[in-house]
Amino acid sequence: MGENREDVTSNDDLSFEGALQRLEEIVRQLESGDVGLEESLNLFEKGVGLAKVCSGKLEEAEKRVEVLLEGDGEPQPFNVAGRSAANR
Amino acid sequence: MPNLRRTFWLTNQWNCGDGVSTPSIFSVAALTLKIKQLLEQDAKLRQVLVRGEISNFKHHSSGHMYFTLKDQSSRLKCVMFRSRTGRLQFSPEDGMTVIADGSVSVYERNGEYQLYVDNLQPEGQGALHLAFEQLKNKLRDEGLFDPQRKRPIPFLPRRVGIVTSPTGAAVRDILSVLDRRFPDVPVLIAPAVVQGSDGPASVVRALARLNARSDLDVVIVARGGGSLEELWTFNDEQVARAVAQSRLPVISGVGHETDFTIVDFVADYRAPTPSAAAEIAVPEKSALQESIGTLQSRAQAALGGIVRVRTDRLESLLVRPAFTRPLDKAVQWQQRVDELVSMAQRAAQRSLDSREERFRGIVGKMESLSPLATLARGYAICRTAKTSEVVKDAAQVRPGTALRVRLHKGELACRVEASE
Numbered sequence: 001m002g003e004n005r006e007d008v009t010s011n012d013d014l015s016f017e018g019a020l021q022r023l024e025e026i027v028r029q030l031e032s033g034d035v036g037l038e039e040s041l042n043l044f045e046k047g048v049g050l051a052k053v054c055s056g057k058l059e060e061a062e063k064r065v066e067v068l069l070e071g072d073g074e075p076q077p078f079n080v081a082g083r084s085a086a087n088r
Numbered sequence: 089m090p091n092l093r094r095t096f097w098l099t100n101q102w103n104c105g106d107g108v109s110t111p112s113i114f115s116v117a118a119l120t121l122k123i124k125q126l127l128e129q130d131a132k133l134r135q136v137l138v139r140g141e142i143s144n145f146k147h148h149s150s151g152h153m154y155f156t157l158k159d160q161s162s163r164l165k166c167v168m169f170r171s172r173t174g175r176l177q178f179s180p181e182d183g184m185t186v187i188a189d190g191s192v193s194v195y196e197r198n199g200e201y202q203l204y205v206d207n208l209q210p211e212g213q214g215a216l217h218l219a220f221e222q223l224k225n226k227l228r229d230e231g232l233f234d235p236q237r238k239r240p241i242p243f244l245p246r247r248v249g250i251v252t253s254p255t256g257a258a259v260r261d262i263l264s265v266l267d268r269r270f271p272d273v274p275v276l277i278a279p280a281v282v283q284g285s286d287g288p289a290s291v292v293r294a295l296a297r298l299n300a301r302s303d304l305d306v307v308i309v310a311r312g313g314g315s316l317e318e319l320w321t322f323n324d325e326q327v328a329r330a331v332a333q334s335r336l337p338v339i340s341g342v343g344h345e346t347d348f349t350i351v352d353f354v355a356d357y358r359a360p361t362p363s364a365a366a367e368i369a370v371p372e373k374s375a376l377q378e379s380i381g382t383l384q385s386r387a388q389a390a391l392g393g394i395v396r397v398r399t400d401r402l403e404s405l406l407v408r409p410a411f412t413r414p415l416d417k418a419v420q421w422q423q424r425v426d427e428l429v430s431m432a433q434r435a436a437q438r439s440l441d442s443r444e445e446r447f448r449g450i451v452g453k454m455e456s457l458s459p460l461a462t463l464a465r466g467y468a469i470c471r472t473a474k475t476s477e478v479v480k481d482a483a484q485v486r487p488g489t490a491l492r493v494r495l496h497k498g499e500l501a502c503r504v505e506a507s508e
Contacts, residue, residue: 016244017244020379020380023380023383030387030391033393037395040390044388044391047387048384048387051380051384058244058377058380059272061246061274063271063272065263065274065277066274066275066276067254067277067279068276068278068279068297068298078254078275078277080259080260080263
């Protein structure tokens with residue numbers, strides 16, 4: 001049973017998980033203390049940008065629960081039926 | 089043909105022909121009874137052995153057992169009364185293949201023929217189990233279960249597709265879990281029949297419809313718990329192949345934790361239940377938001393640390409005298425020199441002064457001791473004119489002696505008149 005959680009880039013340049021990983025890397029570098037001041041400032045700025053990208057992607061989703069009907073029409077809003085004996 | 093026959097007996101009725109058997113109109117009960125009698129008359133059916141797989145097994149509170157025996161093509165309703173069940177040496181279960189020993193008759197009330205079971209013996213694995221194993225081996229040998237084939241499940245799908253029954257608990261559970269973990273994730277349901285003979289084609293079609301779309305990133309194939317028979321759709325070969333060939337990654341969430349269907353082996357990820365499948369499909373939004381926040385804080389703290397180390401270092405350098413009073417040393421030396429010079433001067437001066445003072449002191453003393461100073465005070469020096477001997481005693485001179493008296497200013501020539 002496969003258990004991979006990786007990121008799938010749709011049409012974006014940087015996917016959520018890619019951005020998050022890069023942000024983690026930057027934080028590790030900053031915390032390591034091996035980086036000079038100039039570089040630190042650069043990294044920090046990049047990190048802020050990445051955090052914005054991540055947050056943005058989380059908020060992008062627009063809630064829509066729809067169901068495909070018979071035929072090839074457009075999906076319709078789906079209402080969860082009450083307890084039904086059908087198919088059980 | 090049936091039409092002809094009907095016409096025949098209708099006309100026959102009117103004609104009241106003799107010697108030809110006239111079909112009668114039965115009541116339901118009568119027909120049922122006739123069937124029952126027919127069956128019961130057949131000696132072969134009075135004691136018959138049947139092999140089949142148990143399903144829909146129910147051990148009624150009355151003690152009677154009701155179940156269905158089935159194979160790939162057909163089903164047979166069975167009842168084993170309490171009086172007989174005592175003979176059982178095992179616990180019958182759904183899925184078991186058994187040999188049933190009993191008689192065929194009709195339960196008139198329901199119009200169902202049944203096998204009235206006198207005894208049951210188990211026989212190896214159930215047929216369905218066997219079919220399951222066979223298909224599993226076949227597809228495994230084709231490599232459809234290989235871990236390398238399994239696609240990664242997208243971390244954050246744009247939209248989640250679900251193949252499931254639009255009614256029932258599975259879809260409700262999935263939507264509820266999705267809503268809890270990631271409240272705004274869009275969802276598209278492709279409704280399907282999830283059991284019975286219509287199941288496989290329906291599921292295959294639903295999956296195809298989802299794969300044809302471009303706005304989905306993952307599909308959940310789900311069905312609530314059920315018997316092996318009820319879950320059989322997900323052991324169907326066509327369904328398994330459709331899942332294996334799916335363009336979109338598939339998470340299977342069929343039945344309960346212990347249910348394993350062929351679809352579970354072929355899917356890109358097997359979840360034990362429909363709810364668990366939903367947990368796999370989307371991440372937890374609040375946890376992600378927290379992670380981002382934490383990372384930002386850490387970055388700020390780290391950067392602050394880096395800057396602070398440097399400003400501290402800079403400051404500690406800047407407070408050193410080398411920076412605040414860079415001429416300090418030189419000034420100090422200069423000052424020292426000046427001081428020494430002054431000291432030397434003063435010492436020289438003091439020395440001079442003291443000498444001078446001594447000198448003056450001596451001079452002063454001398455002056456005060458000097459007879460001239462005495463004369464200035466009014467005293468006179470008296471000498472004899474003849475010998476210039478200083479006269480200190482009046483008895484020294486007789487009256488008439490010539491004296492010379494030196495005054496502070498000038499001299500006097502004197503003669504002694506009397507001495508006293």
